Amino acid sequence: ARVSVRESTWAAYRNAVGHLVDGLGGGSLRLLSPLEIERFEQQLLSSGRSAKTVANVHAVLHRALSDAVRDGLVDRNVASLVSPPRAERPEMNTWTVAELKEFLGSVDGHLLHAAFVVLATTGMRRGEVLGLQRADIDLARAEVSVRRTVGVVDGRIEIGSPKSASSRRLVALDTTTTEVLTDHLEHRAGSAWVFPGEGDGPLNPASFSTTFDRLVVRAGVPRIRMHDLRHTYATIALGAGVHPAVVSERLGHSSIAITIDLYSHAVPGLQREAAGAVGDLILRV
Numbered sequence: 525a526r527v528s529v530r531e532s533t534w535a536a537y538r539n540a541v542g543h544l545v546d547g548l549g550g551g552s553l554r555l556l557s558p559l560e561i562e563r564f565e566q567q568l569l570s571s572g573r574s575a576k577t578v579a580n581v582h583a584v585l586h587r588a589l590s591d592a593v594r595d596g597l598v599d600r601n602v603a604s605l606v607s608p609p610r611a612e613r614p615e616m617n618t619w620t621v622a623e624l625k626e627f628l629g630s631v632d633g634h635l636l637h638a639a640f641v642v643l644a645t646t647g648m649r650r651g652e653v654l655g656l657q658r659a660d661i662d663l664a665r666a667e668v669s670v671r672r673t674v675g676v677v678d679g680r681i682e683i684g685s686p687k688s689a690s691s692r693r694l695v696a697l698d699t700t701t702t703e704v705l706t707d708h709l710e711h712r713a714g715s716a717w718v719f720p721g722e723g724d725g726p727l728n729p730a731s732f733s734t735t736f737d738r739l740v741v742r743a744g745v746p747r748i749r750m751h752d753l754r755h756t757y758a759t760i761a762l763g764a765g766v767h768p769a770v771v772s773e774r775l776g777h778s779s780i781a782i783t784i785d786l787y788s789h790a791v792p793g794l795q796r797e798a799a800g801a802v803g804d805l806i807l808r809v
Contacts, residue, residue, distance in 0.1 A: 531682045532675050540584035543568060548585075554598055558605040561585070565608065575609040582608035616786075617748045618756040630743035636727075636735060638708035639719050642668075643750070645701045647757035647775045650733065650750055651675050652691070654726045655683065656718040663706055666697045670776065674726045681721075681728055691776035758787050 526534060547564045548556065561582075568578045586603040593601050619627070624644055631637050642653050651673035660669045670693050675682045686692045697705070709718065721727040736750045748756075754775070761771045772783035 540581045576611035
């Protein structure tokens, strides 16, 4: 898989294989049983590993054993007989419109003010915002092109492609965000990166998140993760009546089903509005 996956995915595979070697590496491949796998995964959970981590380890083991079946090393994939633990979805915390305005007002004038505005008004991911270069921004058309992402792998900054084809997209900007970006670019010339870090590279994502956390405390608004700004945008957009298909496209989801599943709490209100609007058209005399 080394030549076909992103560096962050490769790092996750390496981590999973490390667990597998430590926990199962001393046994016989042909004698590996479902019960042995279940005990191994329970031991990982008992040692403090998250359900998501164990589920990832199981997926790598399943893939490896599938390859072993293909290569004639074993007769069946015993991992398919084991149900991995279900990874709990991280709790989603969002700000109200008033709280978001309070935060953005408190960081007005900060070096990264424009970055926080872009996060708040587009729903872009942290790595996508930090991956923006000047050539990706068309101020005349009020839009940005998401062409790369910035992450941290093993403590190093990694610049790569968006996570999926749908993540590579054009994102329209509102008038105020366009003005904020225009001012930001005029006053911070000299780098190809919209939000540069040390040297010639982009800002370190970990440093960006640390700055955000500190500014949230200073603003006196409820504590949320930086990624929750993306959830806040989606919730506000859906609550404002923006069609889920449009929200899905702006977020870079691969399908509208993902958007509906993640933000179903914001959809019931839209259904009630739709019921009323259509009912009035059909039944009102």
